[in-house]
Amino acid sequence: MDIAGIAQTRYTTKAFDPSRTIPASLMAQLRTVLRLSPSSVNSQPWHFVVAASSGAKERIAKAMQGPYAYNEPKVLNASHVVVLCGKAALDDAHLEAIVAQENRDGRFLAPENMATQDKSRRFYVNLHRDEWKDERTWIDRQVYLALGTLLLAAGAVGVDACTMEGFDGDALDAELGLSRRSLRPLVVVALGYRAADDFNAGLPKSRLPEDVVLTEL
């Protein structure tokens, strides 16, 4: 599979065709890619809110007003919109849910491995929370890792995407009740198909040359 070719041809879609919907089978694949994303110590410190209906997209678009109004049409015209949220913290309930799931999934061949795995994960969680004091930004990095897998996966299945950091997080929280669920909205991705007049579709991708961004030791 020519994954470099997919990385070359995927791009940030600035205008979506409102008449086109991503087939359910493809959205199921992209949801699965998000859910299966790797994360540090399998912490899965995220939640994904998906809007498919017009009404749901209008709710998200309430966060694309005022200085963020340039993003409103992308949300309204896309087929699906995903809000990638980070958890406020990796609390006990979450850590217990993870290790219980790992147990159900059969990752512990010896019973004592379950406690070892739980202890190891908590060591890193405590390290980030108590010593390095970067639990939140550590969480946020994992959410962006999931974002990276989503964007490449979308390109691989021929779905166009637009990633937006420009939105009113407080408005989105008020509309979706995220902080009540201990979630913080970090980034929004519109998914769908480019409009015929999307100016960005015709422009070449631009990146710094390899000798600038990469050193071979």
Add this chain to the structure above:
Amino acid sequence: MDIAGIAQTRYTTKAFDPSRTIPASLMAQLRTVLRLSPSSVNSQPWHFVVAASSGAKERIAKAMQGPYAYNEPKVLNASHVVVLCGKAALDDAHLEAIVAQENRDGRFLAPENMATQDKSRRFYVNLHRDEWKDERTWIDRQVYLALGTLLLAAGAVGVDACTMEGFDGDALDAELGLSRRSLRPLVVVALGYRAADDFNAGLPKSRLPEDVVLTEL
């Protein structure tokens, strides 16, 4: 392409076969995927250090000692090791290099678009630096976005990977002279092929169920 299947079968390799090397054509694809990774306002706030030779991998392994010694064999036995670094800041020289590259690549159909694009990018850089005071963590999130694309791409081309946050950043800096180049090492990825006895290859992947991590509005 069954990208969800790739997400399902890729996994964190805990033991690499030291006798196997990633073909140059595949490594070229993965380097390209890294370089082409999307980033907020095309900021590309990263640098990738790649080790292929035994000597180069030994240099990186100097950061996998003491409490991080469990990661040393992964670095030494992998085919290639990539250190993903974040820039210390998005300084003028970097921002000028990006817009000049965009111009060379033909992204500005009208000459005035170049200044508009530069101004827009600087608005967001200044917002993160001066108002939100999260420039560094904003940069770090973009590096993890690139990490996400690298890991899925590796899976897509049949290359195994192990991501490591467990290393001595100061030791890596001392060995590679990163801070002299205004770079911070964020995460290390070993790439190669699993050893026959990698215990993790036989264990099922475990993730929380979709109804826990995803809400459909």
